[in-house]
Amino acid sequence: MLKYQAERYDEMVAEFEPLLKLHYEEVESDKDVCPLVIHHEMYQQSEDAGILQITTARHDGELVGYCFFLLVAPLHHATTPHAMLDLLFLLPKYRKGRNAVELFKSAEARAIAAGARKIVCGCKADHSIASLFKRLGYRADEIYYSKVR
Numbered sequence: 001m002l003k004y005q006a007e008r009y010d011e012m013v014a015e016f017e018p019l020l021k022l023h024y025e026e027v028e029s030d031k032d033v034c035p036l037v038i039h040h041e042m043y044q045q046s047e048d049a050g051i052l053q054i055t056t057a058r059h060d061g062e063l064v065g066y067c068f069f070l071l072v073a074p075l076h077h078a079t080t081p082h083a084m085l086d087l088l089f090l091l092p093k094y095r096k097g098r099n100a101v102e103l104f105k106s107a108e109a110r111a112i113a114a115g116a117r118k119i120v121c122g123c124k125a126d127h128s129i130a131s132l133f134k135r136l137g138y139r140a141d142e143i144y145y146s147k148v149r
Helices: 009-027 040-048 099-113 130-135
Strands: 003-006 052-059 062-072 082-090 118-120
Touching (some): 003 099, 009 052, 040 052, 062 099
Parallel strands (some): 082 118
C-alpha cells in the first residue's frame, strides 16, 4: 500500500532526481532541444514562497511517485487562485489499481485547502493521462501547441 504525503523539496530532492530522469526519458518528446536541467533554486524559492506544493507517494519509505502543483493567480484572473499541475509521475510498477487516483486526489485536496479555486492539468499528447483527469471530474478546457526551433 502506498502512503501519500506532503513533503518539502529540500528533504526529497535526492530521491526525486532519479525519478525525474525516468519521467523525462518516458515523456519528453523534444529531448534534442529541451535537456533535463533542474532549476533547484527556483523550486526551493517557489516552495519557500508558498507557490510550490509537493505530494509524494511512498512504498515502504521509498519514493515511487510525486505530484507537484504551482499555486498561482494568473494575471488575467487575479482574484481566482489556480493550482497548475507541474509534474505527475508514478513508477510504472505502481500504475495499477487506484494509486494514480489516490496520489492525485491527495495533491488536489492540499491545493484546495491552500485556496485554489481552479485546478489546471495538462498532459503530453503522446502520453495522455486524460482518462485520469476525466475520471476525477475534469473537462478539457484548453489545448496547447508547441513549436521548437
